[in-house]
Amino acid sequence: xxxxxxxxxxxxxxxxxxxxxxxxxxxxxxxxxxxxxxxxxxxxxxxxxxxxxxxxxxxxxxxxxxxxxxxxxxxxxxxxxxxxxxxxxxxxxxxxxxxxxxxxxxxxxxxxxxxxxxxxxxxxxxxxxxxxxxxxxxxxxxxxxxxxxxxxxxxxxxxxxxxxxxxxxxxxxxxxxxxxxxxxxxxxxxxxxxxxxxxxxxxxxxxxxxxxxxxxxxxxxxxxxxxxxxxxxxxxxxxxxxxxxxxxxxxxxxxxxxxxxxxxxxxxxxxxxxxxxxxxxxxxxxxxxxxxxxxxxxxxxxxxxxxxxxxxxxxxxxxxxxxxxxxxxxxxxxxxxxxxxxxxxxxxxxxxxxxxxxxxxxxxxxxxxxxxxxxxxxxxxxxxxxxxxxxxxxxxxxxxxxxxxxxxxxxxxxxxxxxxxxx
Ligand SMILES: Cc1ncc(COP(=O)(O)O)c(C=O)c1O
Numbered sequence: 001x002x003x004x005x006x007x008x009x010x011x012x013x014x015x016x017x018x019x020x021x022x023x024x025x026x027x028x029x030x031x032x033x034x035x036x037x038x039x040x041x042x043x044x045x046x047x048x049x050x051x052x053x054x055x056x057x058x059x060x061x062x063x064x065x066x067x068x069x070x071x072x073x074x075x076x077x078x079x080x081x082x083x084x085x086x087x088x089x090x091x092x093x094x095x096x097x098x099x100x101x102x103x104x105x106x107x108x109x110x111x112x113x114x115x116x117x118x119x120x121x122x123x124x125x126x127x128x129x130x131x132x133x134x135x136x137x138x139x140x141x142x143x144x145x146x147x148x149x150x151x152x153x154x155x156x157x158x159x160x161x162x163x164x165x166x167x168x169x170x171x172x173x174x175x176x177x178x179x180x181x182x183x184x185x186x187x188x189x190x191x192x193x194x195x196x197x198x199x200x201x202x203x204x205x206x207x208x209x210x211x212x213x214x215x216x217x218x219x220x221x222x223x224x225x226x227x228x229x230x231x232x233x234x235x236x237x238x239x240x241x242x243x244x245x246x247x248x249x250x251x252x253x254x255x256x257x258x259x260x261x262x263x264x265x266x267x268x269x270x271x272x273x274x275x276x277x278x279x280x281x282x283x284x285x286x287x288x289x290x291x292x293x294x295x296x297x298x299x300x301x302x303x304x305x306x307x308x309x310x311x312x313x314x315x316x317x318x319x320x321x322x323x324x325x326x327x328x329x330x331x332x333x334x335x336x337x338x339x340x341x342x343x344x345x346x347x348x349x350x351x352x353x354x355x356x357x358x359x360x361x362x363x364x365x366x367x368x369x370x371x372x373x374x375x376x377x378x379x380x381x382x383x384x385x386x387x388x389x390x391x392x393x394x395x396x397x398x399x400x401x402x403x404x405x406x407x408x409x410x411x412x413x414x415x416x417x418x419x420x421x422x423x
Contacts, residue, residue, distance in 0.1 A: 007063050035377050040410035043420065044379040046185070046213060048407040050299070051248040057302035058250055058295045066294030068101075069284035072277045077294025080301040081283060088241055089257055091218060091309040092211075093234025098264045099257035100287050101243075101296055105212030108240040108256035109179075110138040111288050112208045115238065115258060116177040117144050118266040119206065126165055127179035128157040128191055129384075132210060135179050144177075154344070155189030155387050157181075159196065166203040176205040182230060183214020186381050186403070188347030190214065194232040207236040212254065214345055215241035219311050220319035226344055234259075243300050246319065246407065248307070253296045321409035322346035325417075329406065332417035339390045346411075349381060351401040352423075356393045361400035367423070368402055376419060379403040 016024070036042050038049045050058075066074030068081055081101055089097030102108040113135070116123050124145045127135045131148075139146035147165055150158045162178070169176050178200055180191045193209065200207050209215075211233065218230040233239055237259055244253040258264070267286045284290060307315035326343040333340045333350050341349040352367065354360035368380050381403040385394055392399070404420065406412075 058299035061298035074294035081297035098261035325411035
């Protein structure tokens with residue numbers, strides 16, 4: 001495909017000379033030093049290859065290199081970004097969402113917490129102890145008090161502890177921003193959003209949903225008792241979803257959405273350099289980041305054209321494959337005598353059986369290294385005592401367990417589960 005011709009650019013092909021080509025060859029050689037992320041044998045961290053169409057759209061757009069900060073720098077891609085945000089908003093049930101793409105989940109969460117603080121200067125952030133570390137760190141950046149809420153055994157937020165914290169804040173005449181995680185990074189646990197909404201109403205708290213990892217599962221065939229928490233996203237004040245996790249995008253694509261478009265007023269600022277070309281909204285007027293790649297918006301837009309966000313559509317089927325993969329691996333592991341946690345999404349946690357936490361941890365770590373030598377790549381996780389259902393002697397405070405994120409449809413494969421489960 002001749003991109004430059006399609007884009008009406010002047011040069012017939014990339015003007016690379018022999019020196020450039022030599023450097024690219026050297027780069028290609030250096031890039032070999034990686035795990036096999038595209039293969040099903042990589043089942044470790046939250047990494048999955050982008051859709052080829054997304055890569056092509058990203059690359060094609062990069063020939064123009066638009067900047068979605070202002071319409072000055074990216075008219076076409078700003079319009080595409082608004083379309084992508086509308087699609088994400090419709091998916092979570094926001095009728096008039098205000099939002100934008102970000103470089104990733106961390107910045108998206110920072111913006112959501114910043115808006116929460118702009119809405120109420122007394123706000124205190126409450127988040128599950130298993131929430132992504134970004135929340136305590138970004139609260140520190142913002143100078144907002146942060147309180148960690150204990151979890152129950154399945155890794156979701158303890159709602160009794162949450163209510164106790166809310167009561168105390170009410171006494172102190174402060175309001176909370178409750179960070180609800182739909183799919184924790186470590187265990188894939190789902191906070192009970194549907195039950196948190198009435199608490200937030202009773203205590204006049206704000207709800208921010210960190211669905212950076214799990215958000216797209218609203219389209220999947222989850223058990224109804226899990227799905228209801230995803231469907232409750234419509235009741236939140238803000239939601240973060242990362243298209244560069246389950247949305248098939250190259251890195252550099254997170255998203256933050258606000259239910260109330262009026263909250264865009266907090267971003268208002270003047271720029272002596274930009275915003276003169278049009279009276280229409282420039283995305284830089286509602287973002288904290290200035291320059292942002294228009295190519296990221298183009299890639300997401302193209303992906304949404306091909307794989308629209310529909311329940312039972314092809315995109316949803318890919319997520320269902322991941323859910324089935326997690327169930328399949330769980331059953332295979334149990335059958336072979338492993339201790340396994342029941343997965344809520346597509347993240348599996350398992351451990352060898354044993355007596356002492358220190359010894360079991362050492363065996364799990366050795367297993368992880370052995371599997372890597374077989375080119376089968378898993379991950380490890382420190383499972384705290386309160387989240388561990390197995391009887392053992394706690395001679396160390398946490399248990400190192402094996403973790404596997406089954407994000408790719410290719411993970412839905414019984415041969416792979418057998419290979420993982422083999423001691
Ligand atoms: C639940 C959750 N929130 C936030 C983040 C941070 O997102 P990013 O790595 O895109 O900055 C992650 C990353 O794994 C995550 O799982």
